[in-house]
Amino acid sequence: MAVYTDVSDEALEAFLADYAIGGLVAFRGIAEGVENSNFQLRTTQGDFILTLYEKRVNVRELPWFLGLMQHLAVQGVTCPQPVADKTGTTLKTLAGRPAAITTFLPGVWPRKVRTCHCRPLGRALAQLHEAGRSYAPVRHNSLGPAAWQPLLNSCRSGAETVQRGLEAELDAAFAHILPLWPGRDGNPDLPRGQIHADLFPDNVFFLHDSVSGLIDFYFACTDILAYDIAICLNAWCFDVDGSFNVTFARQLLQGYQDVRPLSAPELAALPVLARGAAMRFLLTRLYDWINTPADALVTPKDPLDYLKRLRFHLATENVDGYGV
Amino acid sequence: MAVYTDVSDEALEAFLADYAIGGLVAFRGIAEGVENSNFQLRTTQGDFILTLYEKRVNVRELPWFLGLMQHLAVQGVTCPQPVADKTGTTLKTLAGRPAAITTFLPGVWPRKVRTCHCRPLGRALAQLHEAGRSYAPVRHNSLGPAAWQPLLNSCRSGAETVQRGLEAELDAAFAHILPLWPGRDGNPDLPRGQIHADLFPDNVFFLHDSVSGLIDFYFACTDILAYDIAICLNAWCFDVDGSFNVTFARQLLQGYQDVRPLSAPELAALPVLARGAAMRFLLTRLYDWINTPADALVTPKDPLDYLKRLRFHLATENVDGYGV
CATH class of the missing domain: 3.90.1200.10 (Aminoglycoside phosphotransferase (APH), C-terminal lobe)
Structure with missing residues (x-):
């Protein structure tokens, strides 16, 4: 499972108000992943992933990771693209954890490689x-x-x-x-x-x-x-x-x-x-x-x-x- | 967490072929829930929930539950509505478990009641x-x-x-x-x-x-x-x-x-x-x-x-x- 930290609906609404990505429609924890807490987030403008970074991730390195994903996405790599809030910030805080919203990617990971x-x-x-x-x-x-x-x-x-x-x-x-x-x-x-x-x-x-x-x-x-x-x-x-x-x-x-x-x-x-x-x-x-x-x-x-x-x-x- | 049984992408594709709900777009396990395995399923026609019923649910009772949800949904209750396959069946089998697809509901559950x-x-x-x-x-x-x-x-x-x-x-x-x-x-x-x-x-x-x-x-x-x-x-x-x-x-x-x-x-x-x-x-x-x-x-x-x-x-x- 991959929800170590839960997010209250009130805190989430307040967090989303910092962004220009529409209003909250749905919010569910994602079972996959072992390092961080991930949520599937739907707003009136589309689908996103919200990640809360847990203790195994070094906060000081997060700008490097988010910068890489941003760079790769702009170059056409199908990777999650960090979404900036209204002030241009991608790395924020939610429920006491470093947090970021990224774009949602379609697809299914292969349980059995062919x-x-x-x-x-x-x-x-x-x-x-x-x-x-x-x-x-x-x-x-x-x-x-x-x-x-x-x-x-x-x-x-x-x-x-x-x-x-x-x-x-x-x-x-x-x-x-x-x-x-x-x-x-x-x-x-x-x-x-x-x-x-x-x-x-x-x-x-x-x-x-x-x-x-x-x-x-x-x-x-x-x-x-x-x-x-x-x-x-x-x-x-x-x-x-x-x-x-x-x-x-x-x-x-x-x-x-x-x-x-x-x-x-x-x-x-x-x-x-x-x-x-x-x-x-x-x-x-x-x-x-x-x-x-x-x-x-x-x-x-x-x-x-x-x-x-x-x-x-x-x-x-x-x-x-x-x-x- | 709530994914006890995982579903291979091949088995999922074959399962979806029984339905007239479009092709597979995305598939993620849902962290919430403790009794069954739940997945958020997106097809080219929209969003659904796939549930695999785990051992604490009595298989013989599933038609009663699915029938109730179907009945309530038709009456206007905002509950998951079972989705029938091309033959009209709602209760099926996937990954060796009883399984059903239901409609996706928007919204967020209140972490703190107000x-x-x-x-x-x-x-x-x-x-x-x-x-x-x-x-x-x-x-x-x-x-x-x-x-x-x-x-x-x-x-x-x-x-x-x-x-x-x-x-x-x-x-x-x-x-x-x-x-x-x-x-x-x-x-x-x-x-x-x-x-x-x-x-x-x-x-x-x-x-x-x-x-x-x-x-x-x-x-x-x-x-x-x-x-x-x-x-x-x-x-x-x-x-x-x-x-x-x-x-x-x-x-x-x-x-x-x-x-x-x-x-x-x-x-x-x-x-x-x-x-x-x-x-x-x-x-x-x-x-x-x-x-x-x-x-x-x-x-x-x-x-x-x-x-x-x-x-x-x-x-x-x-x-x-x-x-x-």
Whole structure:
């Protein structure tokens, strides 16, 4: 669920009076999402999303996220566009939380990924990268390689309760991945820019097999562009049983290259980037798995799904393994 | 939250093909509600609600509920109207659950009850009762007085852990309420009909201080009409600190009597009906409080809120106490 903070109808009416988007017609909490509280808001002028930012989002970073979404939307990316109030402000306060209204996007996220989703996804990702080039502000990736060792250290005792030998396996994977990481330890760097960094199926809406919306930009950051593809390889191209679907991967990469052809060094780096992406999601899931109280509203996701992916990518020697 | 069962986009598309309500445009889970899974569904023809009925609803009773909503909607009550598929069927199956599409209602439920809500609420309740007169099928109230003793018996050991002396206090309240209950033990009966039986603020949408929607009819049943008023006295007329708000009650009763004047026996019975209503919600909350696992998605509501209400109604000797 995703309503941690409720909004009184009186407070909402007062809040809407700051905007020139018409009068309140309907207001319902949205069940999807785990980080923030989201509401579907209808006014006499149309549909919007109201987001209250909860404690895992750093308030000081919100202008960067809202600025990126504004920039991308203006460039034609189908992402939520922040709506300014009558004074031109997009980041406001409601019910004691930072709050913003964004445009509503049609579409349905794919509960089960099919081949037909992957090429449009790849194209949309490349379009996002291209559109982000002209957004100059930088946001460091707070869940990049430098964060993984401290994350693992905070999970060491719990890791063994999740699976015997997990701690040693992750240590070995680290020792392998980090020295190969582009831009670290004197390795040549790869093209960088604004990446989504969390483009899982529930963040991509489709309508008639076209991408109609990319949402939830609150992990977006400035990082290696091809790392965003590596995240999608992990998030979209494994079947429920953990087996890799090379058809999905081929379509994803073809779609991406329809818009933004990858250089030879980017293609060559995909296996290590995919290993890193698997590591990043494994570690945050492991952390949540160990640290989520039993009575929490959100059920943590199984970190071991990502151990399977990590092993697959460690065994994948070059980009041929991804169908290219 | 209220999405226990998710629906794949493929299954949804196939399901919608049975209807003549246009193509899929958007689909989001609704956070509100605790019994069933609800989704806001947009098609090219408008907005709808899709409900998947979860295990606490008896499938065999769904035709009664859907029939009542259909009947009330046709009579002009602003309640969800079941939408029939191309074959005229309203109750169908989706994702292995009984499922129905109903019309979307605008409005916002009042997070904080104000005086301006109570007279429109009373009128809407009386209109519901009047419109229900011509709906002949009967549904026994499975949470009526006959159910209270078994419910309490199943909570006896837990009751004392919630509050010392609670078991004895409830036994004494039973011994007082049941012999006075209209229609029992040779007591004269009161007018009966279709009642909502769960008309809490989150089931009533308002728009510009008018009632724009009554929702969630899955506790509706055939019972004493004035008992529905007694439920609203409990659900709407107590402040957060547990103190009774006689202004709200007066407005509620005035609104009701604007449409359907109450007889002297109905007015005289309000205190005992209100005690019974407090008992009913106290007992189901107590049961849920004791029996909800710590990791459940829904946080149980504090039963002691209703102990305060029960004590108030026990101390209220006649309808004057409700502002009449």
